[in-house]
Amino acid sequence: MTELIKCPNCDNKILSRMGTICPNCGFTVGYFNGDRRRKDYGKLFALTVFAPFFSFFTIIFAQINFYSFIIAIILAVFLAIKSCPINFKTVFATNFERLFFWNIWIFSNIFLSVIVFNIISKSI
Numbered sequence: 001m002t003e004l005i006k007c008p009n010c011d012n013k014i015l016s017r018m019g020t021i022c023p024n025c026g027f028t029v030g031y032f033n034g035d036r037r038r039k040d041y042g043k044l045f046a047l048t049v050f051a052p053f054f055s056f057f058t059i060i061f062a063q064i065n066f067y068s069f070i071i072a073i074i075l076a077v078f079l080a081i082k083s084c085p086i087n088f089k090t091v092f093a094t095n096f097e098r099l100f101f102w103n104i105w106i107f108s109n110i111f112l113s114v115i116v117f118n119i120i121s122k123s124i
Protein backbone atom coordinates (compact mmCIF):
# COMPACT_ATOMS: atom_id res chain seq x y z
CA MET A 1 0.00 0.00 0.00
CA THR A 2 2.97 2.33 0.32
CA GLU A 3 3.59 4.49 -2.68
CA LEU A 4 5.54 7.67 -3.25
CA ILE A 5 3.80 11.01 -3.00
CA LYS A 6 4.99 14.56 -3.45
CA CYS A 7 5.67 16.36 -0.18
CA PRO A 8 3.16 19.25 -0.08
CA ASN A 9 5.81 21.57 1.38
CA CYS A 10 8.86 21.01 -0.77
CA ASP A 11 7.89 18.62 -3.63
CA ASN A 12 10.37 16.04 -2.37
CA LYS A 13 9.28 12.42 -3.05
CA ILE A 14 8.28 10.72 0.18
CA LEU A 15 6.43 7.57 1.19
CA SER A 16 2.65 7.92 1.50
CA ARG A 17 2.65 5.84 4.69
CA MET A 18 1.19 7.62 7.72
CA GLY A 19 3.82 9.07 10.04
CA THR A 20 6.47 9.41 7.34
CA ILE A 21 8.64 12.47 7.93
CA CYS A 22 10.01 14.33 4.92
CA PRO A 23 13.84 14.31 5.25
CA ASN A 24 14.00 17.64 3.46
CA CYS A 25 11.56 19.83 5.40
CA GLY A 26 10.20 17.77 8.28
CA PHE A 27 6.62 17.53 6.98
CA THR A 28 4.82 14.58 8.59
CA VAL A 29 2.30 12.54 6.64
CA GLY A 30 -0.97 12.53 8.59
CA TYR A 31 -4.23 10.74 8.11
CA PHE A 32 -5.65 13.11 5.50
CA ASN A 33 -2.55 13.89 3.45
CA GLY A 34 -1.33 10.44 2.57
CA ASP A 35 -2.31 8.56 -0.58
CA ARG A 36 -5.49 9.19 -2.51
CA ARG A 37 -7.07 5.95 -1.38
CA ARG A 38 -6.97 7.01 2.26
CA LYS A 39 -8.59 10.35 1.44
CA ASP A 40 -11.36 8.66 -0.54
CA TYR A 41 -11.84 6.17 2.25
CA GLY A 42 -12.32 8.99 4.77
CA LYS A 43 -14.80 10.64 2.43
CA LEU A 44 -16.77 7.43 1.96
CA PHE A 45 -16.80 6.77 5.67
CA ALA A 46 -18.03 10.29 6.47
CA LEU A 47 -20.73 10.07 3.79
CA THR A 48 -21.87 6.64 4.96
CA VAL A 49 -22.45 7.99 8.45
CA PHE A 50 -23.58 11.51 7.60
CA ALA A 51 -25.87 10.98 4.57
CA PRO A 52 -28.55 8.70 6.12
CA PHE A 53 -28.49 10.64 9.36
CA PHE A 54 -28.98 13.96 7.59
CA SER A 55 -31.65 12.56 5.25
CA PHE A 56 -33.55 11.04 8.15
CA PHE A 57 -33.86 14.30 10.07
CA THR A 58 -34.56 16.34 6.94
CA ILE A 59 -37.43 14.01 6.00
CA ILE A 60 -38.85 13.99 9.53
CA PHE A 61 -38.83 17.79 9.83
CA ALA A 62 -39.87 18.45 6.24
CA GLN A 63 -43.05 16.36 6.35
CA ILE A 64 -45.08 19.25 7.81
CA ASN A 65 -45.22 20.82 4.37
CA PHE A 66 -45.71 19.17 0.98
CA TYR A 67 -43.05 21.20 -0.82
CA SER A 68 -40.41 20.90 1.88
CA PHE A 69 -41.12 17.15 1.91
CA ILE A 70 -40.48 16.92 -1.84
CA ILE A 71 -37.24 18.88 -1.40
CA ALA A 72 -36.19 16.56 1.45
CA ILE A 73 -36.78 13.50 -0.76
CA ILE A 74 -34.76 15.01 -3.61
CA LEU A 75 -31.96 15.79 -1.13
CA ALA A 76 -32.10 12.26 0.28
CA VAL A 77 -31.86 10.76 -3.23
CA PHE A 78 -28.94 13.07 -4.03
CA LEU A 79 -27.11 12.05 -0.84
CA ALA A 80 -27.86 8.38 -1.51
CA ILE A 81 -26.25 8.69 -4.96
CA LYS A 82 -23.28 10.62 -3.51
CA SER A 83 -22.67 8.08 -0.75
CA CYS A 84 -23.18 5.02 -2.95
CA PRO A 85 -20.14 2.69 -2.72
CA ILE A 86 -20.23 2.37 -6.53
CA ASN A 87 -18.44 5.76 -6.63
CA PHE A 88 -15.64 4.43 -4.43
CA LYS A 89 -14.61 1.26 -6.27
CA THR A 90 -10.90 1.98 -5.89
CA VAL A 91 -11.15 2.45 -2.13
CA PHE A 92 -11.83 -1.11 -1.06
CA ALA A 93 -8.84 -3.27 -0.28
CA THR A 94 -10.87 -6.33 0.69
CA ASN A 95 -14.22 -7.83 -0.23
CA PHE A 96 -15.27 -7.54 3.38
CA GLU A 97 -14.89 -3.76 3.27
CA ARG A 98 -16.90 -3.56 0.07
CA LEU A 99 -19.72 -5.73 1.48
CA PHE A 100 -19.68 -3.78 4.72
CA PHE A 101 -20.23 -0.41 3.02
CA TRP A 102 -22.75 -1.82 0.55
CA ASN A 103 -24.77 -3.33 3.40
CA ILE A 104 -24.86 -0.07 5.34
CA TRP A 105 -25.83 1.83 2.20
CA ILE A 106 -28.59 -0.61 1.20
CA PHE A 107 -30.06 -0.89 4.69
CA SER A 108 -30.02 2.83 5.44
CA ASN A 109 -31.69 3.59 2.12
CA ILE A 110 -34.35 0.90 2.60
CA PHE A 111 -34.96 2.38 6.03
CA LEU A 112 -35.33 5.89 4.56
CA SER A 113 -37.63 4.60 1.80
CA VAL A 114 -39.88 2.93 4.38
CA ILE A 115 -40.12 6.20 6.32
CA VAL A 116 -40.97 8.15 3.15
CA PHE A 117 -43.54 5.50 2.18
CA ASN A 118 -45.16 5.63 5.64
CA ILE A 119 -45.41 9.41 5.56
CA ILE A 120 -46.96 9.37 2.08
CA SER A 121 -49.47 6.62 2.93
CA LYS A 122 -50.47 8.41 6.13
CA SER A 123 -51.11 11.71 4.39
CA ILE A 124 -53.30 10.24 1.64
Ligand SMILES: [Zn+2]
Pocket residue numbers: 007008009010011012022023024025026027
Ligand atom coordinates in the same frame (compact mmCIF):
# COMPACT_ATOMS: atom_id res chain seq x y z
ZN1 LIG B 1 9.23 18.13 2.37
